[in-house]
Amino acid sequence: MSMIEFHDVQKYYGDFHALKDINLTVEAGETVVLIGPSGSGKSTLIRTINGLEPIQDGKLIVNGYDLADKKTDPNKIRKNVGMVFQHFNLYANKTVLENIMLAPKVVLKRDDDENRDFAMKLLDQVGLASKADSYPRQLSGGQQQRIAIARSLAMRPKCLLFDEPTSALDPEMIDDVLNVMKDIARDSDMTMLVVTHEMGFAREVGDRVIFMADGQILEDDSKETFFDGQPSNERARQFLSKIIVHK
């Protein structure tokens, strides 16, 4: 069974056709990078995967659950699919440790000692064990994002979605966050979908690169084909040449 299957998926915001005929299969353990111009539908696509955005037509199966089926319990999806946002979205009035322990406690009813031990292990993994009792406002943006990643990992998801996780960060913070993401991509069997402009990340750990424009998938390549060969789509080639010029 594949982790994610889109079959002819359509998504509308009112009259606006935001996702057009999306067909995409992602296997368990793959790291897929989504790129494309602003407004092309990348965020919308990944937000449909955990049910944050409903679809209007087609079929979307995530971890075996049909998202369009009203009988599917949304919690079944949310337990297995984590999301890391551009703006971290940590709870301001909770400490770092409390942020990480909250969802496993409420949703999974995880035993308190086990929850704390695992949270501390994750904090260690993202290099922030010393910040367990700090509040989010006492941390830099890059540190907050690493906490947000640890918080997602605390649910032991099968799939992790990243929506431009480094684009709100000062340049000097970006590598710390990317390194944490690279470690996860290499060392875990989690499925990762990453919307990002960080082509270094895509080249290093992406298994596949998907190029979107105007709500459509125009290119779906291995990273070798995308970066070292030539994308067959003209707009993808133009986009790639602009990115390389900018770097």
Ligand SMILES: Nc1ncnc2c1ncn2[C@@H]1O[C@H](COP(=O)(O)OP(=O)(O)OP(=O)(O)O)[C@@H](O)[C@H]1O
């Ligand atoms: N809640 C909404 N209501 C109406 N239109 C929306 C909504 N969210 C997104 N859109 C529109 O859908 C299109 C795709 O947006 P989306 O955020 O998915 O693109 P994106 O490729 O992620 O862009 P960016 O790189 O700028 O984040 C855009 O034209 C956007 O204006």
